[in-house]
Amino acid sequence: MRNLCPCGSRKKYKNCCQPIHHDHSRAKTPEQLMRSRYSAYALGLTDYIINTYSPEISSKLNRKEIESGTQINWIKLSIKKSQITSENEGYVHFKAFYREQGETFVLEERSRFIRIDSSWYYVDGVFPTE
Template sequence: MTAQPKLCPCQSGREYDACCQPRHTGKTPAETPEALMRSRYCAFTLALWPYLIATHHKAHLNGLTETMLAEGPQTQWLGLDVIASDSVKDSGSVTFKAWYKDGQGVDAIFEQSQFIREDGLWFYTTGEQFTAQLPGRNDACICKSGKKFKKCCGK
């Protein structure tokens, strides 16, 4: 596990210990599909593989293990944009872009994720992938630094 951040990597604007950390430690379950998705994104940034497996519905793991997640490839996570989220009773969805940088450059996981609630707990099930468009050179940076993309993550 990496060093504990002060601000939560899920970009809620809250401190980690008051945002995703209680979910990661099992003290507080995610109240909504969006809260679970944010905590899962945060877990990816912090390499919390057990949490990712525990919050992935068992019927949809398809053989995924902590070891497989740890093997990588590891990416540098840059930012999260939640586009839409909703839930009705025990199912929900969240559409988001999770921006990252790897050896190929900057890209995003642009997905509409599906979630179900069982025994009061939300679980990730599946996701439909879309193609993300990179920000323009003069657009605000995806990491929320306040700089232009070309002067920050777009370098």
């Protein structure tokens, strides 16, 4: 299928992450926001990535570092676990695969999200050790 969403949902981009990229309050769960952020990295949507960090963090961000993350060849997202732990907090454990100089690498993170005024935001993440 053409024009599939980069987030791996197997839906067309226009029916998946694109509406959330236009209005991030459409992400109703931490997982939807996580998927939309991954797609934003894959599509080079730096402003969206910055705008979906929690407000207290976004002012401290380095735009060039985020832009460098959008230059990576992201190839696949795998959600390992998604949970909402309270009305305004949730976590998503994911693996994001990327290719660099002919080799495939994986970024694994357990991300924390908070809800402010009915919109989810990324706060931070830890790199799980198994």
